[in-house]
Amino acid sequence: MIVENQLAIPFLQWLPDALLAFVAVISVLLVLGSMVGFLSVAFRQGPTEAVYAVANVLFKAVPDVMATSPRRTFALAKIAFYEAMRNKVLVAVLIFLLVMLFGSWFLDSKNDSPVVLYISVVFGATTYLIFLLSLFLSVFSLPNDIKNKTIYTIVTKPVRPLEIILGRVLGFGAIGSLFLVLVMFVSYAFVQRGLTHEHQINVDSIEEITAQNPIIQNGEVIAQIGDTIGYRGKTTEDAHHSHKFEIYLEEGKGSAQTDFKSDHYHTVSLTVPDDGIVTADSFTISPPQGMFRSRVPVYASRIDFLGRNGERSVDNTGKSVGIFVGKEWMYHSYIEGGSEMAAVWTFKDLSPESFEETLPLELNLSVFRLSKGDMSRGIAGEIYFRKPSSSLQVKSEESVRVPFIVKEFEIQSLAVPRELGGLDIQGNPTENKIDVLKDLVNDKGEVELWLQCTDTRQYLGAARASIYVRTPDSSYFLNFVKAYIGLWIQMVLVVAFGVFFSTFLNGPISMLTTLLSIIIGSFKEHIFLIATSGREDNQLSVGPIEAALRVLTQTDSKGLDLIAADTTNPLLVYGLSALQWIDYFVVLALRAFSNLFPDFSQLNFSNSLTAGYNINFYNQLLPQLLTAFGFVLVTSLVSYFFLKTKEIAK
């Protein structure tokens, strides 16, 4: 399973751009807000009054915001929390418990990927419940307080608008957090309980494995032809599956892993009794293993592709790409078999101390066949390591090639010895073996991993995350908690948006607009793609007029430019120029618009959980936490101005 958003930008690389975007958003909102404020006052009281009013609000805002009192804010948060509790919001937890208690009845128990199924159900149910809960709590609270006039006794005390906003965000955030903590433990127990099972040995299936040839160890024959050297068999069918195993004996004992089925395997141990008669009792089977993994991958910092001519291959935006094989999903880029083409991963700072004898690689490659060939045999590829030189074309020291057969549709493990045969810069074998993590690392701490396909007429698809070095796994429970933090961030954002809209809209309309924000946020990436055509440099795409023109004229070049080039009529020239400007501003507005909403799709970490990948705190969670904080800050500040300039009474 491929998780596309695994490759987050490193935190320190993300931070400056994010801060810049934050400052830009604040500035634009300040200017826009001042303009709207000016126009609304100027309309009724004239421009002089409007300037005074806007300046008055803006200048007083700074000390007002600075004077925010934690005691008052927490008092208001406590009231919001009590209000929600007295409204019996924890009934939602009970509903969730019911779903979890009886949910397993309705789950497809014969599913091949039960972990994916269980996690999807748990996260799906939690997401809907927490969205509804936070939505209903946040959008109706302030309008109800205004309607019931309870707000009168609040705003006639020395309470600042920001305290009212933050109090609500904190109060409802606390309720949501409590809900999520309870639900998280219930979910974890549900997943663990639902997926654990026990197998017994199917006695009828036990067969002896006999030696086909004499087995010699240290010059001594330890087994003659026909001697029993192990046992093979099956487990009983439990939880709608059974496993096969083969155990080879050594001094009357042996243990082995079963085959991998339904996202797990078991370890079967056998101790042959003194009388030599193996029964079901001679075997012990472990609980399911490998089901709940949290792999910690170290990804390459870069991927480059070498073209057929042996030169770095790039597209028109400067991004290094391989061959486009026509697949709509453009995650993978392909290299041709039996050619110079290669995919090159550059790993940085792989510490030699972290890996003893082997470098544990995991591969997640895609295959594209031009000829059917032997479908049961995978496509052959080879990897080797190279010391980075000034460019991909310049020769450098490298290791010998490690051939392997690519396994499609699964994560393939490849333990490559750190010490491999070496080739010098002329391509001659070196005398001694070379240490990949020492001898092939350049001054910058980089080492290159090259992949080539050796089957002609076949292609291998690769992306930056397709090959990584796997370090020891982290705690699965911790990863579960991190995925819930993703949900928590979503909840906080819904609350912040709900409270924000409720400062100037009534309850039902606030609910609709918040819901719309969630939907737009979920499709933010698509909106952004429309505005930028998916270009890496985020350049604006063409606008709707140009797009319509291209559809009508069936051209893929710039239609407006072409028409403009063909005409000398000044009216038409200016008209076309105006249309181009309209196009430009529409696309610009679309891109700005997409930035106004948080990207909810980035906050769903359940994919990483089901695929068994660790959620990186610094590169994945922390940026999202800070982004959410930024959104809460901006929505709260804008809400402050709405509430400050709003007449509470009617």
Place this chain on the structure above:
Amino acid sequence: MAKSETSSKTNSKVNKSQSNKEGEPEEGGGGVAVETAEASKRDFSQNEVVAETRNLSKTYHDFWGRQKVQALKSLDIEIRKGEIFGLLGPNGSGKTTTIKLLLGLLFPTRGQALLFGKDATEVKQKERIGYLPEESYLYKFLNAEETLDFYGRLFDMPRDLRKKRVEELITMVGLNWAKKRQLKEYSKGMTRRIGLAQALLNDPELIILDEPTTGLDPIGTREMKDLILRLRDEGKTVLLCSHLLADVQDVCDRIAVLYGGDLKEMGRVDDLLKVQNITQFSTTALPEEARTEIEEVLKKHGADLLTMTNPTSTLEELFLKIVKESQERPGRRGAVHK
């Protein structure tokens, strides 16, 4: 309401003045006259201005900006430290609008609403005021203690002070027995009491009371009026608006009568209620023959002249007269007696 010493004292004073009004001479009647005179001498005109409206106007507009209602027209009033100021007017006269403008719940269309010399919308000013709304706009799911503790936090009171004030005020409004009950279980009278307690939590300099006696039984009403007078005696300023004219007459030093957003009358209650064209004498018992020659007797027979004042009407009569005149002559601005 639990009566403190001050309360009882104020109570007796008010009762006496009432007896006097009813014209029931009693022992030591001369003393009553002295006290009434003292009360009428109470002069706040030199005190600092606590709340003020300057040309205060409020117009409501519809969505398109068209004028819908002019709720308040150029109101100028000054409320001075230590006085009890009453706002009177029929429904829709603008008195609630005035209070909302002074509390910063509404923004003026023109003019200014000032508290302690500064704009009423400034948060800092609200540390010095207490507000009892017309109805109890409190959180029904809290009990009395939680309610006052919550409002105490809004005043940023430290925990010890908060605890002390909560205990004091619950005792003062006589709700000790029900302090753990949720407000949704309270009767209207109890809710008014807890509402009053929250208004007094910060020991405010200006207390704004909107219909303070609504929903209270006669004893509760009496106690509320006593409390208002006691607050005045403690140097607080009280602004109240009420429909219950007898209450206003009993406690207010000055009143303003609004009608249709206009100020119709403003001045001291005793001045406004004075009937100017009638002189009223009150004497001790006179000989029969002297009655026939009363005018001469007063001069020649040396009877003790106890009082010689203008009789007063009731506030209700004055109020109805203003409303009637306003209906007959719309647009007439009222007289202001400083």
